[in-house]
Amino acid sequence: MKHIKTDLLVVGAGSGGLSVAAGAVQMGAKVVLLERGKMGGDCLNYGCVPSKAMIASAARAHQLATAEEFGITSVVPEVDYAAVKQRVAEVIATIAPHDSQERFEKLGVTVIREEGRFVAANRMVAGDTEIEARRIVLATGSRPLVPQIPGLEDLPYLTNETLFELQDKPEHLIIIGGGPIGLEMAQAHVRLGCKVTVLEAGSVLAKEDRDASALVAEALRREGVDLQEYTSATRITGQTGSIMIETNTDHRVEGTHLLIAAGRQPNVETLDLPKAGIDFTSSGITVDEVLRTTNRKVYAIGDVAGGMQFTHVAGYHAGLIIRSALLSLPAKAKTAHIPRATYTAPELAQIGLTEDEARHAHGDSLEVVRFDYDGNDRAIATGRTEGWIKVMVHKGKPVGATVVGPDAGEIINLWAMVLANGLKMSHLTSMVSPYPTLGEISKRAAGNYYAPRLFDNKLVKYLVRAVQSLLP
Known part of the structure; x- marks a missing residue:
């Protein structure tokens, strides 16, 4: 040896x-x-890279189907599922040399x-x-993680490690698991012309802000995803092309393909x-x-x-x-400054504490400020007004931020820097954003934190009147 x-x-x-x-x-x-x-591991070959490439193809199909909102005739897109998967493979191949x-x-x-x-x-x-x-x-x-469901061991099923090899478009994809992977793939497939059912034993995106998760779930249902919460599979029978799942709600779900997205x-x-x-x-x-x-x-x-x-x-x-x-230098792992994002439409991004977590940690001293996308000019111009930002503030410092809406995964980057460096809300108000950008919602949220301190403050109003009376 x-x-x-x-x-x-x-x-x-x-x-x-x-x-x-x-x-x-x-x-x-x-x-x-x-x-x-x-x-390259899971991310390059089976996770982040192929899933986002597939989501991009699905987004293009959705744009064609909803073009009339922008004064353009909508069309039913002709989806070549195998070609979509070929593009996914090409994206992986482009990145692979780096790894x-x-x-x-x-x-x-x-x-x-x-x-x-x-x-x-x-x-x-x-x-x-x-x-x-x-x-x-x-x-x-x-x-x-493959759950122990009676009958599953006798049935061919997909996971994220095999889904991107599938060349034939599923007629009806059943997904077990309503976490980020399950919901991202559910929306992508329904936009690519598949029928999709999601079975989630609890609530979808259970670790996220409740209001944000509900907004994502509503959007998926609106696009046609059959999202069944508090529903778990109790038995599975059939074969690829004809799958039947019995559930704890005594409801049966029939589909052609099964994707397991129940955790890791x-x-x-x-x-x-x-x-x-x-x-x-x-x-x-x-x-x-x-x-x-x-x-x-x-x-x-x-x-x-x-x-x-x-x-x-x-x-x-x-x-x-x-x-x-x-180098034998001190280096402790922390989590408070680590962001996360789910790439559905709308996207959902979080850093630090959610509102529930922050209220539990800080009680009545917590302040929560919010700004909606429909108050942002760029969002209005581009027709992407669904969503909001919510910032949890304790003694002038953000302890968490939730963004649900277009490009939430990009917008959360600013808050990642803020929390990583212990910055205050005042640092955000000093920032100048280019107009019009979605990124302005972060500054507007910071402005909403200070607005009542300035505009609802009797002392401030008294001082302004006093100064004005002294001016020539």
Whole structure:
């Protein structure tokens, strides 16, 4: 067996693992990278990239179908589902070289395309190679969680790992799960001409602001998605092309294809973690505030660390690992400044505390300010007025922001900077936005925070009158 000694061993070539490997090798460390599947991980191959490419195609189809709102004759779009999937594949192929084995080997990383498992605290075996490392970073990600539903094991079903390979347009797609993945794919498919039913055991987008989630759900229903909340599958029968699902509401749903979008589970089973003294649960690997496992030589980042499961969180973790594992600098993982977004139409984006969370944390001292899209001139001009921004403020500082509406994922970026740097609402009022832009809603929300302090304040009015009386 071949033996390698290295400074850093990275397991998993997804967003987090690639960022650590690239940063570490360019700073002078010897790096070995293990990847058992495709370079780029879930985000590039099965998640963020293909889903957003498909959503873009669906949006174009929707524009054609609703063009009359802009004085143009609407048409029923002719959707070539296979061509849509071909475009998705082309988008992946365009981005793939940045995450490729060739690029990382040119950077100086030793890339081994094998599955790794621990044989000791600081040693792993991958294929016919044993790697001994000063530090090890586990970035193995997660995979679709498949619920135990009677009959499901006998039926071909789709997950995000197989959906984008499907070439024939589903006549009736049934989706189990009303989270971000389920709703994004539900809207995309109904816009591409499919019949879509979503079964959600609770409320859709349950982790999000209740009013914002309700607005998204209303929009999907308006477009034709059969959204059934508080409905769970109790038994599944049939085959691809003829699927029947029994539910807890005694209602039967029949469709042609089934997509499981019921959550994620960490990839830990093949790592032999006990041999390295690493604790883990069903949620992921146990880590401390610096992302270190119960083995001080080993770190875990991204989805497998059991926290927020977003590509940008894995990238954020990677930066912390560079500081901590390579430079021995303090670097604690935080979550209050991490944004998230669901790319439905309207989009829903959140950072920090939701209104309910903020009221629980701050009680009566919390102030909530809001501004609606229909008060924004750019939104009116472009016919995209559905939505609003809501900002939770405690003692002059935002502690959370919710945006639901067009480009919410872009608008939340400003609030990510505000929360990350501890800025006050006064910093937002000093900002000048170009006119007309959707981004003005952030400044208008900040203005709404100060409006009652200025316009409903008797002292301010008295001072203004006094000053005016003294002017020539």
